[in-house]
Amino acid sequence: MAELRIRLYIMHMHPILRAFGFAIVLLALGAALVSPVAAKELVSDDGIFIDMPSGFAPGEGDGKTRFSYFSPDGEVEFDILIHDPGQFSSAEEMAAKMLEKLDSKGQSSSFVYEGRRVVIAELAFTLDGSPRRGYALFISGSPSSAGRPALGRGYALLAHARASQFDSVVDFIMSCLDAFSIDRAARRSPGPISQFLLPWPAPRPDRKAAAFPGGRIELPWSSEEARQELSTVEREYRILTTFLEDRKLWIDAWARFYRMVYRESAARLEGFTEAFARTLPADDPTESARRVLAWVQDFVFERDLSGLDFVPPLVAAFERRGDCDSRAMVMAIILERLGVDSVLMLSREYSHAMLAVDVSGGGQRFSFKGRDYLVAETTARVGLGMIDPSQADFSKWLGVDLGE
Secondary structure, three states: OHHHHHHHHHHOOOOOOOOOOOOEEEEOOOOOEEOOOOOOEEEEOOOOEEEOOOOOEEOOOOOOOEEEEEOOOOOEEEEEEEEOOOOOOOHHHHHHHHHHHHOOOOOEEEEEEOOEEEEEEEEEEEEOOEEEEEEEEEEEEEEOOOOOOOOOOEEEEEEEEEHHHHHHHHHHHHHHHHOEEOOOHHHHOOOHHHHHHOOOOOOOOEEEEEEEOOEEEEEEEOHHHHHHHHHHHHHHHHHHHOOOOOOOOHHHHHHHHHHHHHHHHOHHHHHHHHHHHOOOOOOOHHHHHHHHHHHHHOOEOOOOOOOOOOOOHHHHHHHOEOOHHHHHHHHHHHHHHOOOOEEEEEEOOOOEEEEEEOOOOOOOEEEEOOEEEEEEOOOOOOOOOOOOHHHOOHHHOEEEOOOO
């Protein structure tokens, strides 16, 4: 019952009502976190990674064991504690002792994230006389092994807000927790909250036809997995919309939205990309990019200006539908399988998205982090390297590095 209650609440979160409703405090014990001055991405010495929501600014911290990040109004606090190996024998022991220390009330449930035991718990406690609510994750220090204690570092993630504000900031709470990666490889898999809501790898009991350049192939499919992808995308879109009128933060928020979507979706398409790769010349990246571009250019154009206005990559790839950004992300995921680096291009001025790929060939190139990428227009039926002259001012384009 506890697991069902937590799942149902997370899956029916209220939409965010304000642009700023969160803050973050990071406490790191036993490992240093490396972070720039106004960081939204944190990487630790032992490999954990956090792609935080936009607007976080550093507060007090010693630079080694404690880091603090706050939003303007400080509604949500996000704590991360890294425990030494052997400090707790299991995620369950860690959760029990820490929740007891907080005198926190609420349901809890165990699940597996990236092969590690994890406890997710509702938080309900009092801090400085103020009731607070939120969620916590307690992550085992090593992959699950029956009858053996955890050997690696353990992690506790706690995200909470004043109880009176909880419903209005719960999307941010969940996004903070879901933005955590246990190591570099996990940055390409669905986050902890997503893996709690649907076990990963997801079971795919059905079959669905996928249309490739060489013909149609039946591949494993799960409608539940597609719903989980959509749920994560909808949550991140609600967060994004709170920043669209913020002249300082909207660019970062926009980029983070697509990074979070890419993370949720890329690994879900591995079977699809593996099948697609067999239709492409592995020794000719430029020709492969041309063929994938022509394939996405034939997608059915689809927009929903009154709703999400984005088709998540899993559905977009299988059903060959979506607008420019959906097509660009699908193309990026397919090319990643071939080892071809790409950059998502976004332009608010042009209300458009494209992809830019690191292959040889003639045409227009987009400079990003010291490299020149060949542009790929995903909606108009034009060749690789071609761009509408009315949209060719590259100063009006934002580059987003999606994956690894």
